[in-house]
Amino acid sequence: MTVRIATWNINSVTARLPKLLDWLGSAAPDVLCLQELKCSADAFPHEAVREAGYEAAVHGTGRWNGVGILSRIGIEDVVRDLPGQPGYLADDALVEVVEPRAIAATCGPVRVWSVYVPNGREVAHAHYAYKLKWLAALREAALEDAAGPRPFAVLGDYNVAPTDADVWDPSLFVGATHVSAAEREALAALETAGLSEVMPRALKYDRPFTFWDYRQLAFPKNNGMRIDLVFGNAPFTSAVSDSYVDREARKGKGASDHAPVVVDLALDAPGAAAEAS
DNA sequence: ATGTCAAGGTAGCCTTGA
Numbered sequence: 110m111t112v113r114i115a116t117w118n119i120n121s122v123t124a125r126l127p128k129l130l131d132w133l134g135s136a137a138p139d140v141l142c143l144q145e146l147k148c149s150a151d152a153f154p155h156e157a158v159r160e161a162g163y164e165a166a167v168h169g170t171g172r173w174n175g176v177g178i179l180s181r182i183g184i185e186d187v188v189r190d191l192p193g194q195p196g197y198l199a200d201d202a203l204v205e206v207v208e209p210r211a212i213a214a215t216c217g218p219v220r221v222w223s224v225y226v227p228n229g230r231e232v233a234h235a236h237y238a239y240k241l242k243w244l245a246a247l248r249e250a251a252l253e254d255a256a257g258p259r260p261f262a263v264l265g266d267y268n269v270a271p272t273d274a275d276v277w278d279p280s281l282f283v284g285a286t287h288v289s290a291a292e293r294e295a296l297a298a299l300e301t302a303g304l305s306e307v308m309p310r311a312l313k314y315d316r317p318f319t320f321w322d323y324r325q326l327a328f329p330k331n332n333g334m335r336i337d338l339v340f341g342n343a344p345f346t347s348a349v350s351d352s353y354v355d356r357e358a359r360k361g362k363g364a365s366d367h368a369p370v371v372v373d374l375a376l377d378a379p380g381a382a383a384e385a386s
Numbered sequence: 387a388t389g390t391c392a393a394g395g396t397a398g399c400c401t402t403g404a
Contacts, residue, residue: 120404121392145404147393172393173403228404268404322404323390366391366404 111350112182112219112374114140116264116337117358118320118367121147122177125365126154132358133161136371139182140216142223142264146175153177168209175209176225176265182217191250195242197227198235210243211250218376219345220254222247224265229286237286240268244295248302255303255342260376262341263304266320266367271296271306274316275335287336296338304340309352309370317354320367328359337370348374 115138119125122143133141146153146169153167158179166187169175178184189212196205210225224247229240247263254261269292273279282288300306311317318333327333339352351373359368 124392230403323388326389329388360388362388 115371116142117369118144118266120365141179143177144225168212180216185215188213219260222263260345277332307339350375
């Protein structure tokens, strides 16, 4: 069977609902991981998504963060928050809050996490230390599924550019977040957990950027970054038949500042291996 | 085509985060 899985930082699912429904119709993913819903779970547009043919599992608390998984091939065993997910102590808060940044589900033959890794803000900021702790918790959370026989992937907005080629001008990022050695080491640690990156094709230009800031004409200048990533275990990556960034979705008025990443899997039908042997 | 955008509190603008 062929399964199309995608990830998209939608930057407000309510503001983006027409674009989301359009894209579900045109790209026809079987599973879509969403980040930055920016709404509470109650405010999620369940009815519109259902009419488009998808079930949804969502995790959101309000105006910040929020993640979800849409599926038209079933959605089971939903888990909200990483086991051991660190919280963040905001400047004006008295206690750490575990933010809605991770949700997992099993969709047909595949298990996925949809993750929105903390931004980090600045290297000297407490949010950066939080980001590194968060990535370490993600590795631990992924270990068991990564080692298993079922296709498994962690898809989302990692807020890390894996290499200097993944930002439009590395000279502008010296000393900044998203490119630091510690952040890249945190991605490398995912590989020691048995996950490896699915590298998408670019549909235009040479590099498959996934994010272009709204400011300073970043999109028309192609001043982009590749920070929306897919890490899969061997049963997942070995089944990949294609992957690309749908840059078209970044165009036009009312677009998210991120483009979707699409992964196509060619999986054996359940039981096919047993029948063949 | 494009020199931000979205949400929420608060009162039609400012703050926060990205």
